[in-house]
Amino acid sequence: MAVVVAFPEKAFTRVSSRDKVGSTLVAARPLPKGTSVTAYGSEEIVPEPTMHTLAIRAGAHGVPRDGAEFVSHSCSPNTDLVAVALKDGKLETTTDAAVVHAVVLVANRDIAEGEEISFDYELNEWDMATPFTCQCGNSNCRGYISGFKNATAANQEELLKKATPLILSTPLFAVAFLDEEYAAALSDAEPYADESRRGGKGSVAHFATAGGRCITLYQGSEQGFEPIQAYTDEDAGEDFYAVRWTVDVATGAPLIAAAGKRGPIKVLDAARMQAHCVLHGHGDAVNDIRAHPTDPSLILSSSKDESLRLWNLLAKCAVAVFAGERGHESEVLAADFHPLGHCFASAGMDNSVKVWGLDDAAVAGAVAASYEFAESAAVATAAAAGRGGEEQRVLRPFHATLVQFPAYSTDGVHSDYVDSCAFLGNLLVSKSTDSRLLLWCPDVSARLRLLRSLAREARASGAGAHTGAREVDDLLAAADAWHDPDMGPLLAGETGEAAGLAEDDEEIEEGAATVLAELPLPNASLWFVRFAVDSSHTRVAAGNDAGDVFVWEPMGPGAARRVTDEEAADFVAGQVEAASASSGDAGVPPNSRRRSPPSTTPAASETPGASTGTSPSATAESPAAGDDAQSNLSSAESESSDEVDEVAERLAFIAAAPLRPSPGAVMTLGHAKSTKAVRQTAFSPDGRLVVAVCDDATVWCYDTKAPHPGAP
Known part of the structure; x- marks a missing residue:
C-alpha cells in the first residue's frame, strides 16, 4: 500500500567531519525508525548528473533537498532509499521505474541525536563516474565503491534486496x-x-x-x-x-x-x-x-x-x-x-x-577449412571418449583469415x-x-x-x-x-x-x-x-x-515483378557469351562486358529522391535478338540448367523488393x-x-x- 511521504523539521545538521575529508550530516534530534529524513529530486530534477545529484530515472537526476548533498556513504547505512511518485500533489512510494519522481532517505532503525546519517550509494548508482574507496569501517565493508554494475555477484544479491527501481530496471539493449x-x-x-x-x-x-x-x-x-x-x-x-x-x-x-x-x-x-x-x-x-x-x-x-x-x-x-x-x-x-x-x-x-x-577465394576457403577443422575435432573427441578419456579438442589451432x-x-x-x-x-x-x-x-x-x-x-x-x-x-x-x-x-x-x-x-x-x-x-x-x-x-x-x-x-x-525463368536463362546465356568473347580482349576488364540482369524497378524519373541517370536499376543494353541469341540461349540451357534455376531463384528474390x-x-x-x-x-x-x-x-x-x- 502506498504511503504518503512527509519530512520533519530540522532532521539533521551539517558538521565538519573529523576523520573524513569534507563535511557530513548528523541527526539534529532523535529520528525514529521509518522517519523520512530527506530526499533527492523532490524539489528539483536536472537532466545531467553532478557530484551531488542522485539518479532518479534514466536521464533524470535529483537535486538534494535541504543541503542533503553531504550525506555519507556506508556499507551498513542507517537509512534506506525509497522511490516515490508525485500523485495529487503528494509524494507516494512506488516500484514503477517509469514514474519515479524522487528518492527519499528513510531511517531503517532509530537514529540517535548527533549520529551521522548515511545511505548505500550502490543501491541506486549503476555505474559511478567518481568511484572511491569506502572508509565506513563496518565488518561488511565492500571496499571499492564504483556502482551496482561493478559489484561482485554476492554483493549484488544483497544490494538487490533494497535497490531502487532504477537498479532493478537495468536497460535492455x-x-x-x-x-x-x-x-x-x-x-x-x-x-x-x-x-x-x-x-x-x-x-x-x-x-x-x-x-x-x-x-x-x-x-x-x-x-x-x-x-x-x-x-x-x-x-x-x-x-x-x-x-x-x-x-x-x-x-x-x-x-x-x-x-x-x-x-x-x-x-x-x-x-x-x-x-x-x-x-x-x-x-x-x-x-x-x-x-x-x-x-x-x-x-x-x-x-x-x-x-x-x-x-x-x-x-x-x-x-x-x-x-x-x-x-x-x-x-x-x-x-x-x-x-x-x-x-x-x-x-x-x-x-x-x-x-x-564473403564469396572470394580467401574467405570461402577459410570457411571450408573451418568445417574440415570441425570434422577433425569431432573425430578426435569421439576417439578420446572411446578410450575413456576426457573430451579433447584438436591440439593445433585454427588460424583465421585476415x-x-x-x-x-x-x-x-x-x-x-x-x-x-x-x-x-x-x-x-x-x-x-x-x-x-x-x-x-x-x-x-x-x-x-x-x-x-x-x-x-x-x-x-x-x-x-x-x-x-x-x-x-x-x-x-x-x-x-x-x-x-x-x-x-x-x-x-x-x-x-x-x-x-x-x-x-x-x-x-x-x-x-x-x-x-x-x-x-x-x-x-x-x-x-x-x-x-x-x-x-x-x-x-x-x-x-x-x-x-x-x-x-x-x-x-x-512496382514489383518477378524475374521469369526465360529472363534468367537469357541472362545466364549472356554470361556464357561474354566469357567466350573476353578471351581475346585483354584491354578491358572481363566483368565490364557482362550485362546486368533484367530491370525490375521503375525508371529513375519515377523513383523519389533518385537523380536522373543514376537509378540503381539502370541496366546495360538488352540482349540482341536473332538466331545467335537463341543459339546461345539453347547452349546455356543444355550446358547448365541447374545454374539457370539457381540464378532465377536469386534474381526472383532481388526483384521482390522494388525501388519505390x-x-x-x-x-x-x-x-x-x-x-x-x-x-x-x-x-x-x-x-x-x-x-x-x-x-x-x-x-x-x-x-x-x-x-x-x-x-x-
Whole structure:
C-alpha cells in the first residue's frame, strides 16, 4: 500500500567531519525508525548528473533537498532509499521505474541525536563516474565503491534486496525473434509455459531479450507473451549489448548467442537449457551479433576493437577477421548480412558504412577449412571418449583469415556515428544520431575501379614483396567476385559509360552512393539505437527516445515483378557469351562486358529522391535478338540448367523488393506507459508482431494488424 511521504523539521545538521575529508550530516534530534529524513529530486530534477545529484530515472537526476548533498556513504547505512511518485500533489512510494519522481532517505532503525546519517550509494548508482574507496569501517565493508554494475555477484544479491527501481530496471539493449522452423526443439524445454497464451496452431513465437548480465526467453503469440527461461551470467561485470538466434545443425537445437561489455560471445542451448560454447577473440566489447541467412553455423560479431569476426559454431573458432588497413578506424557498432549471404555491411563510430564480400577465394576457403577443422575435432573427441578419456579438442589451432579490404566503403552518407545498418533487398538502410534513417544504394562499380587501382599501386610499389603476391591476386579476385552479375541491382550505376572504363582509368570515386529516401524518426537523438527489417525485406521498424515505434514501408506496392525463368536463362546465356568473347580482349576488364540482369524497378524519373541517370536499376543494353541469341540461349540451357534455376531463384528474390521509396511512416506504435528510449526492435518471423526493448527494462509487443500494445 502506498504511503504518503512527509519530512520533519530540522532532521539533521551539517558538521565538519573529523576523520573524513569534507563535511557530513548528523541527526539534529532523535529520528525514529521509518522517519523520512530527506530526499533527492523532490524539489528539483536536472537532466545531467553532478557530484551531488542522485539518479532518479534514466536521464533524470535529483537535486538534494535541504543541503542533503553531504550525506555519507556506508556499507551498513542507517537509512534506506525509497522511490516515490508525485500523485495529487503528494509524494507516494512506488516500484514503477517509469514514474519515479524522487528518492527519499528513510531511517531503517532509530537514529540517535548527533549520529551521522548515511545511505548505500550502490543501491541506486549503476555505474559511478567518481568511484572511491569506502572508509565506513563496518565488518561488511565492500571496499571499492564504483556502482551496482561493478559489484561482485554476492554483493549484488544483497544490494538487490533494497535497490531502487532504477537498479532493478537495468536497460535492455537487444531483442531477437527465433525462426519458428527451429522452435519445435523447445517443446520439452518450456516447463513454465502457459498453454492458454499460445493462441491457435502455428501462432506461437519466441524471442529473447538481453541487458545487464541477463538473457530472458519469451514465448507467446499476439494474445500475449510470458518468460519461460532466464539466464544470468556468472560475471557480475557483464553487460549484454547484443543477442541473436541460430541453430545447432548437428542437433537441431535453437542456440542463443549473446555478448557485450566483456567481449566473449556466450552461446546457449535453449533446448537443453545449458551452455553450448564460449567464443573468445575480441579484445573489447561486442556491440552486435548476426546469424548467416543460409548457413546457421556462421555468426558475425562487431566489436569496439575496430574489427568484425566471422565464427563457425561447429568448429567453435573464428574463421575470418575483417579489420586492418581499409577496415573501420573506430568502434564497429552494427552489421548485417545480405539476404543471399554472399556479403555483409558494417557500420561504426568512424561514420562509415562498409560492405565486405564473403564469396572470394580467401574467405570461402577459410570457411571450408573451418568445417574440415570441425570434422577433425569431432573425430578426435569421439576417439578420446572411446578410450575413456576426457573430451579433447584438436591440439593445433585454427588460424583465421585476415581481410583488410572491403568491397565498398563510404563515410559520405552520414556525418556522425552510424549505429545501425541493414540490407533491404539490395539496398541499404542506415541510421545515425540525426533523427532519421536513410535508404540508399552503394555505387559498387566505383569501388570495383578503386580496388583495381589499389592492386596496381601495390604491384607498382613492390608491395608484393612484403605482403605476398597472393594478397594482391586475392584483391583482384575479390573485385571480380564483387562484380558478379548474379548480385543483380546491387551493381548500382553500372551504365554503359561506367562499364566501359578501361583498367587504367584514373577517375575513381570512392564511396559513391545514391540516397533514395529519408525516413524521419522524431525525438531520436540518442545513439546505439537499432532498427529492424522484416523477413520479407519490405518494412522497417525503429524506436525513439520517447518510447514510440515507427514502421515504414519504403518499397511501395505495385512496382514489383518477378524475374521469369526465360529472363534468367537469357541472362545466364549472356554470361556464357561474354566469357567466350573476353578471351581475346585483354584491354578491358572481363566483368565490364557482362550485362546486368533484367530491370525490375521503375525508371529513375519515377523513383523519389533518385537523380536522373543514376537509378540503381539502370541496366546495360538488352540482349540482341536473332538466331545467335537463341543459339546461345539453347547452349546455356543444355550446358547448365541447374545454374539457370539457381540464378532465377536469386534474381526472383532481388526483384521482390522494388525501388519505390515512401518516406512517411505508415504506422506509429506506442503506449501511455512506454516513455523511455527504445534501444532495439524486432519483427516476428511472419512480420505481424513488433517487439521493442527499452531503457527502463520494459518489453513491449505490438500487433501491427491490430495495433493495441501489450507488455509481456
